[in-house]
Amino acid sequence: MVDICFYFQVHQPHRLKNFSIFEIGKSHSYFNDTKNEKILRKVAQKCYIPANNTILDLIHRHGGAFKVSYSISGCILDQFERFMPEMIESFNELVKTGCVELLDETYYHSLASVFNKDEFVEQVKLHNEKIQGLFRFKPRVFRNTELVYSNDIAKIAEELGYIGVLGEGFDRILEWRSPNFVYKPVNSNIKLLLRNHMLSDDIAFRFGNTEWKEFPLTADKFATWINSINGNGQIVNLFMDYETFGEHQWAEKGIFEFLKFLPGEILKNIDNGFVTPSEAFEKYGPAGELDIPALTSWADTERDLTAWLGNKMQQEASQKLYEMRDLIIRSNIKPLIDDWRKLQTSDHFYYMCTKWFSDGDVHKYFNPFDTPYDALISFMNILNDLRIRLKEVNLVNGVERKWLADVQQDQVFWLRDGDAIKNILELSSALRTMEPNVFDYHVNAGRNDFATWVKVVVGDDVLAKNLEKCNKSTMAAKMVEERIKYLKK
Amino acid sequence: MKVLMFGWEFPPFSHGGLGRACYGLAKSLAKTGTEITFIVPIFPENKNDGSIKVISAAAAQKIKVKGVFSFMSPYETPLEFYKNSLKFNHSQRMQLYGRNLFKEVNMFTEKAAMVAEYGDFDIIHAHDWMTFGAAIKTKHQSGKPLVIHVHSTEIDRTGGNGVNQVIYDIERSSMEAADLVITVSRLEKNKIIEHYGISADKISVSHNSINANEYNRVKHMINMNKHYKIVLFLGRVTLQKGPDYFLYAAKKVLKEKKDVKFIIAGSGDMMFSMIEKAAQLGISDRVFFTGYLLDNEIERLMKSSNVLVMPSVAEPFGIVALEAMINKVPLIVSKQSGVIEVVDHCMKVDFWDVNEMANKILALLDYESLSTSISENGFHDVRKMSWDSQATNCLKIYEKVLGDA
Numbered sequence: 001m002v003d004i005c006f007y008f009q010v011h012q013p014h015r016l017k018n019f020s021i022f023e024i025g026k027s028h029s030y031f032n033d034t035k036n037e038k039i040l041r042k043v044a045q046k047c048y049i050p051a052n053n054t055i056l057d058l059i060h061r062h063g064g065a066f067k068v069s070y071s072i073s074g075c076i077l078d079q080f081e082r083f084m085p086e087m088i089e090s091f092n093e094l095v096k097t098g099c100v101e102l103l104d105e106t107y108y109h110s111l112a113s114v115f116n117k118d119e120f121v122e123q124v125k126l127h128n129e130k131i132q133g134l135f136r137f138k139p140r141v142f143r144n145t146e147l148v149y150s151n152d153i154a155k156i157a158e159e160l161g162y163i164g165v166l167g168e169g170f171d172r173i174l175e176w177r178s179p180n181f182v183y184k185p186v187n188s189n190i191k192l193l194l195r196n197h198m199l200s201d202d203i204a205f206r207f208g209n210t211e212w213k214e215f216p217l218t219a220d221k222f223a224t225w226i227n228s229i230n231g232n233g234q235i236v237n238l239f240m241d242y243e244t245f246g247e248h249q250w251a252e253k254g255i256f257e258f259l260k261f262l263p264g265e266i267l268k269n270i271d272n273g274f275v276t277p278s279e280a281f282e283k284y285g286p287a288g289e290l291d292i293p294a295l296t297s298w299a300d301t302e303r304d305l306t307a308w309l310g311n312k313m314q315q316e317a318s319q320k321l322y323e324m325r326d327l328i329i330r331s332n333i334k335p336l337i338d339d340w341r342k343l344q345t346s347d348h349f350y351y352m353c354t355k356w357f358s359d360g361d362v363h364k365y366f367n368p369f370d371t372p373y374d375a376l377i378s379f380m381n382i383l384n385d386l387r388i389r390l391k392e393v394n395l396v397n398g399v400e401r402k403w404l405a406d407v408q409q410d411q412v413f414w415l416r417d418g419d420a421i422k423n424i425l426e427l428s429s430a431l432r433t434m435e436p437n438v439f440d441y442h443v444n445a446g447r448n449d450f451a452t453w454v455k456v457v458v459g460d461d462v463l464a465k466n467l468e469k470c471n472k473s474t475m476a477a478k479m480v481e482e483r484i485k486y487l488k489k
Numbered sequence: 490m491k492v493l494m495f496g497w498e499f500p501p502f503s504h505g506g507l508g509r510a511c512y513g514l515a516k517s518l519a520k521t522g523t524e525i526t527f528i529v530p531i532f533p534e535n536k537n538d539g540s541i542k543v544i545s546a547a548a549a550q551k552i553k554v555k556g557v558f559s560f561m562s563p564y565e566t567p568l569e570f571y572k573n574s575l576k577f578n579h580s581q582r583m584q585l586y587g588r589n590l591f592k593e594v595n596m597f598t599e600k601a602a603m604v605a606e607y608g609d610f611d612i613i614h615a616h617d618w619m620t621f622g623a624a625i626k627t628k629h630q631s632g633k634p635l636v637i638h639v640h641s642t643e644i645d646r647t648g649g650n651g652v653n654q655v656i657y658d659i660e661r662s663s664m665e666a667a668d669l670v671i672t673v674s675r676l677e678k679n680k681i682i683e684h685y686g687i688s689a690d691k692i693s694v695s696h697n698s699i700n701a702n703e704y705n706r707v708k709h710m711i712n713m714n715k716h717y718k719i720v721l722f723l724g725r726v727t728l729q730k731g732p733d734y735f736l737y738a739a740k741k742v743l744k745e746k747k748d749v750k751f752i753i754a755g756s757g758d759m760m761f762s763m764i765e766k767a768a769q770l771g772i773s774d775r776v777f778f779t780g781y782l783l784d785n786e787i788e789r790l791m792k793s794s795n796v797l798v799m800p801s802v803a804e805p806f807g808i809v810a811l812e813a814m815i816n817k818v819p820l821i822v823s824k825q826s827g828v829i830e831v832v833d834h835c836m837k838v839d840f841w842d843v844n845e846m847a848n849k850i851l852a853l854l855d856y857e858s859l860s861t862s863i864s865e866n867g868f869h870d871v872r873k874m875s876w877d878s879q880a881t882n883c884l885k886i887y888e889k890v891l892g893d894a
Binding site for chain 1: 495741745832833836838844845847848851852855856857858859861864866884
């Protein structure tokens with residue numbers, strides 16, 4: 001028997017304005033709301049509305065035998081609420097049928113899983129709350145932005161209480177194995193569904209391609225491919241962007257007819273059925289363990305993260321963005337935190353990708369920038385503005401100044417050779433001239449007194465974390481100096 | 490194939506992209522076995538050094554060069570010509586006896602056509618308006634087909650204001666009389682259709698190029714770049730090249746950032762007014778005017794610069810952009826430039842949008858990953874370029890013309 005598991009990704013980013021350097025410190029509005037609303041309405045007309053209607057029809061027509069799942073990003077939910085609240089209603093109607101499962105992802109459709117675990121977990125929780133609030137549905141399955149997956153991400157999903165997670169059925173990792181089974185990630189007690197990229201992309205990418213030898217793709221032809229899996233697979237995971245229907249593949253090319261007839265054609269064979277991810281996890285035991293230590297994704301031919309983090313611009317931008325986390329969170333100012341998180345949406349980094357020559361026009365989909373260079377400029381200018389806002393806030397709160405100030409007299413750091421250190425400026429000069437035996441006394445395999453003191457007494461977690469990595473006094477001195485330079489800026 | 494080409498000086502005595510383009514194309518054509526007779530105006534000044542070197546360099550490449558003494562220089566306006574002619578002594582002037590630019594062009598036409606009369610060739614190929622007369626005369630004499638190569642027009646040079654009617658008429662009637670017109674970009678093709686009424690099917694586009702392997706000769710930087718970031722303008726200081734927009738952008742950049750110097754390298758009829766403009770804007774201590782530079786000085790300056798801006802108001806192509814990319818200088822180029830049809834990795838901006846120009850200059854100076862990405866990818870864009878493919882293209886055009894004739 002073969003089950004089909006559909007999962008559709010529903011997402012639109014908060015696209016950035018062309019933010020000039022001359023706006024830094026003057027304008028704090030980063031997002032092109034006019035354009036975002038226009039694109040949202042356009043995509044809704046072409047895709048979300050007709051696709052939701054089609055799927056609702058299909059669920060009714062097949063009396064519960066047809067099922068799908070969605071992951072809807074917080075970014076698009078925010079925009080639906082603001083510009084098209086009727087879309088929330090429309091999805092609610094689908095959820096109410098009981099044939100639709102909602103999955104969790106990061107609220108901001110971000111790559112936080114790559115950079116900062118705390119931030120990642122926080123965003124997953126925010127998404128979970130949002131979905132429960134809007135749809136009275138508690139997601140049990142997790143899927144990460146762009147299907148970014150690794151052993152570690154599975155582990156975090158397990159810790160967060162999910163029963164399963166979705167990933168890419170990348171041939172190079174599967175080798176002789178088939179994506180058409182449920183798997184178990186190594187070291188985690190959780191289950192894993194892998195995208196069947198051949199069959200998914202037959203619909204998502206190749207459907208309208210007249211050069212393709214299978215063109216035109218009809219529902220009955222696709223059903224025969226599914227039938228042929230019977231006997232050597234249990235589940236076919238068709239994961240794709242929801243925009244496939246009507247936006248990537250046009251209505252005129254017959255994508256909605258294909259969708260309309262597909263369930264009927266599949267169900268003609270009584271051995272076939274439809275399941276949602278959590279049903280799949282309940283129904284099937286793992287066919288084996290999968291060890292995926294490095295990050296994979298569903299993008300491009302490399303199935304890695306190079307589309308978002310492959311070039312120097314993307315690396316600089318993301319690094320500078322995540323570097324700010326600590327101060328942003330501490331500021332405790334909601335609009336500031338929200339803007340910072342909206343900047344984490346993976347699309348912003350996608351627009352900075354320079355490998356578009358090989359990977360074609362997917363990268364240009366509603367891209368607000370002419371070139372990846374323009375994308376970087378606006379992003380970095382915005383980060384600079386955000387920094388100024390943060391500075392103003394922190395000056396008021398005195399957070400940073402506090403880290404530079406003297407600690408209480410009874411909390412000074414006593415060096416082994418008898419000197420006392422009462423602030424991080426003194427720490428930096430002490431480290432500069434420190435005898436190796438003194439340093440080794442305070443920093444060794446069992447302890448790092450400087451890091452502990454900075455964390456517990458001074459309260460600067462970022463510096464503490466950096467100091468933990470230092471096993472030489474010169475290196476530690478450099479870390480402290482850089483931090484002072486940054487705090488004094 | 491035997492080609493009679495009316496062209497411009499060979500480097501190092503080229504005053505702009507035109508000379509370099511003619512030389513690059515002729516050299517690559519010669520490599521394909523095409524026989525070229527290159528009729529070129531030779532400035533009397535250069536007679537003892539440059540021209541001899543030039544001819545021997547060309548002879549090595551089996552290009553027959555026939556020099557015709559002339560005071561013509563491809564970018565001069567009639568007024569500049571008059572001013573420059575005063576520099577020569579009486580006997581030199583008598584020898585050349587043209588009294589104004591048009592007389593000079595007529596003289597060149599007569600003399601060049603005379604030189605051409607004894608040549609043996611299948612097709613005539615002429616570059617820009619000053620040689621068009623000679624080419625047409627030769628066409629009538631010989632009955633051979635004529636290809637006219639437009640590198641820039643009077644409309645480009647004047648920005649459409651103060652068009653010299655005589656020059657415009659020469660350009661227009663020559664294009665009409667020619668069997669085919671080559672332009673250096675699609676942008677220029679459209680302009681010729683619009684402003685000269687030439688039909689689209691008579692115009693072929695053949696983009697300019699560079700021989701990427703001829704660069705990278707210079708190792709030393711100028712000293713200034715140790716202490717300052719350098720933003721470079723490289724080109725003739727004329728209306729067409731937009732030096733005024735460069736200064737307005739400089740003013741805005743300097744408001745935000747102090748350790749930046751701006752260099753205007755090149756000469757032209759707007760030089761003095763630009764020096765005044767810099768003073769007016771209160772930035773004359775930050776803007777340097779170098780005047781006319783030789784090739785290796787240009788390359789050295791490029792290599793020392795952090796950004797090169799080409800804010801041309803109307804740029805049929807813009808070889809300087811390719812040279813910036815091969816020298817790994819991050820490039821900002823106006824959207825009104827033909828070169829953007831062949832390269833991707835540069836920043837594009839409207840020439841009049843000085844805010845955006847300044848924004849991009851500042852971003853390139855501030856964001857390290859941006860400037861390295863754009864210069865590395867830009868280098869990748871042009872590193873394999875050569876005139877050879879343009880020569881192949883040119884041969885196809887010749888064959889088409891000869892087939893039609």
